[in-house]
Amino acid sequence: MDTSLQIKNKKRQFIGLAVLTVLLLTAAVTLGTMVAYEVPFRYDMTGQKLFTLSGDSLSCLEELNSPVRIGAVYPSGQENPYVSSLLNEYEKASEMVTVEYIDAEKNPSALAGYTLGDVQAVFNGTLIIESGEQVQLVYSDDLFESGSSGNLFYGEREITGAIRYVSSEELPTVYFTQGHGELSVTNQLSDAIRLLQLDAYAVKTCVLLQTGIPEDADILILAAPRSDLTEEEAALLRQFLEQGKSLLLLLDPVMNSNIKRLDVLNGLVNAYGIDISNNYVVEEDPSYYLSTSDMYLIPRYGAHEITKPIGEAERLVILPLARGLGGVDYDESKVTRDVLLLSSDRAWARTDVSIPDEHKTSRDVSGPIPLGMAASRSNESSGNISSRIVVLGDATFACDGNVTVQANGDLLLNSVNWLLGGRDRELIAGKVINSDIMIVRGNEFVRLAVICCAVMPMLAFCGAFLLWRLRKNR
Incomplete structure (x- = not known):
């Protein structure tokens, strides 16, 4: 067989294999992203276990006899990542807890479903925690505090306490x-x-x-x-x-x-x-x-x-x-x-x-x-x-x-x-909220996954291909 024809065939095989590899990686990233959103598995890599519920919180959730609703008031797309990640843990830990996000500016009628009593206004960043006729409001200022050791996150203390308060029969x-x-x-x-x-x-x-x-x-x-x-x-x-x-x-x-x-x-x-x-x-x-x-x-x-x-x-x-x-x-x-x-x-x-x-x-x-x-x-x-x-x-x-x-x-x-x-x-x-914590969620996770699993391998492939061409032409 002609040598030039062999080289062309190998080139086609190489390019085909590279394209197939990229396609498989892209498919794997897409499938992995879809599975990640469906499978309730996460690993808390924060040093202080910001998103890991304590035994006291888990005991409180196990003792629930009536449903607890948590309404998180945030503009759409502007949810606090620390709060939303922690709320997700409560919802996963107990079937008695449901969380919904309320954009009070776009959908103010959603607040009508909660027993707010004499509360005149509910501000963004507020958590409405309700069970039966009992309701507690947790404000953004209650969740975060600046201290000498850094910024402190009191999310678990406030949310667990509010759940315990509204769910207690007496x-x-x-x-x-x-x-x-x-x-x-x-x-x-x-x-x-x-x-x-x-x-x-x-x-x-x-x-x-x-x-x-x-x-x-x-x-x-x-x-x-x-x-x-x-x-x-x-x-x-x-x-x-x-x-x-x-x-x-x-x-x-x-x-x-x-x-x-x-x-x-x-x-x-x-x-x-x-x-x-x-x-x-x-x-x-x-x-x-x-x-x-x-x-x-x-x-x-x-x-x-x-x-x-x-x-x-x-x-x-x-x-x-x-x-x-x-x-x-x-x-x-x-x-x-x-x-x-x-x-x-x-x-x-x-x-x-x-x-x-x-x-x-x-x-x-x-x-x-x-x-x-x-x-x-x-x-x-x-x-x-x-x-x-x-x-x-x-x-x-x-x-x-x-x-x-x-x-x-x-x-x-x-x-x-x-x-x-x-x-x-x-x-x-x-x-303590450390400055080296990075929370990646939603579209940010998809973009990061595509960059790591598709774009970077493609760049590596292109670099390798360019190097091969240069060496071939010598």
């Missing part, structure tokens, strides 16, 4: 008392209230002398009362506790001798072996306070179910100014008392706040100083039903801007859960 009720100069629930405790709601609590307020203690109250919270209770209010609280209910007392330190003692309230907690006399605590061990101030305490943890999970997770509670707690004699046959938070041995408490000296004196109480206590008491008059109280020597840790720092929110929720009887839940932490 919500335990927490009341914040008012009338004694307590912290404002609207201006100072809004973050704490939101955390409680995300943990499926109904949160309300009451004024003891006006309304008494409402019948639906399960837990009362006294957040930094500045004036003492009346004897009538103390009697109401004793009766409340004798019914097996619970009390959370948050106290601030006393640094001014003009502030009166809370003697009536102290008498109430004395029955649980706890003393709340006026004082403030100074920490002298640098390992147990923030570098900015020796009064911003980082306490040690006692062996209690409130603080044990925080310690095991190696997270910190930060108390911006604290009051030390003391102990008094109590009936050990009725009362069980445990220390939750404790200062170092080098700390000291000033009980005579009129002393002007900034340094420790012989009249100050040496550490370790209890900063938080939990106690339970059986009540014979109520058939030995046990009541529970938690006393923490700081209220500022629960204020807006502080309760979301480190494990402060865990301390609050763990305390309330223990007071209710021992809910086994942990606060889902925010996850």
Whole structure:
């Protein structure tokens, strides 16, 4: 056979094989793309597992008894990729969860299908989470936060909390008392209230002398009362506790001798072996306070179910100014008392706040100083039903801007859960959004797949063919 004819045949075979290879690669990419959109398989390659649901979220979804609808309000094509990817995980994890995307500008009537109550407007980026007649709105500002460690994504915490809230058949009720100069629930405790709601609590307020203690109250919270209770209010609280209910007392330190003692309230907690006399605590061990101030305490943890999970997770509670707690004699046959938070041995408490000296004196109480206590008491008059109280020597840790720092929110929720009887839940932490994360979805994925599996191989083929031609012509 003629040599030139052989070369032409080989050339045709080479070109035909190359074209066939490109066609097969293109077909494989097309088929793979179609399968990828149909098969519910994904692998979360983010360092913080941004799109992997925690065990707490999965347990919440497994316990659903009624359908949950999630309406994500975004303009068409402008969905937040972090939110939509996470919502996809919820929808895949439970058949009880359905997600729909609503373009409120193009289709405002779609919002009419949700029970929005008194809500006047729903903004883009809002998630409407509904089950039955219960509805919770999660706003974009609730999902993302800028912190010192980077941008934080609170999507799982907010969505799981909202699902838990709307799907709960009966919500335990927490009341914040008012009338004694307590912290404002609207201006100072809004973050704490939101955390409680995300943990499926109904949160309300009451004024003891006006309304008494409402019948639906399960837990009362006294957040930094500045004036003492009346004897009538103390009697109401004793009766409340004798019914097996619970009390959370948050106290601030006393640094001014003009502030009166809370003697009536102290008498109430004395029955649980706890003393709340006026004082403030100074920490002298640098390992147990923030570098900015020796009064911003980082306490040690006692062996209690409130603080044990925080310690095991190696997270910190930060108390911006604290009051030390003391102990008094109590009936050990009725009362069980445990220390939750404790200062170092080098700390000291000033009980005579009129002393002007900034340094420790012989009249100050040496550490370790209890900063938080939990106690339970059986009540014979109520058939030995046990009541529970938690006393923490700081209220500022629960204020807006502080309760979301480190494990402060865990301390609050763990305390309330223990007071209710021992809910086994942990606060889902925010996850850091790293700058090296790349989310590829939809048309972007198709384009990237075509470039990687078709265009780049074609360029390689063309380069190889050009090199072959150059070498052939030598």
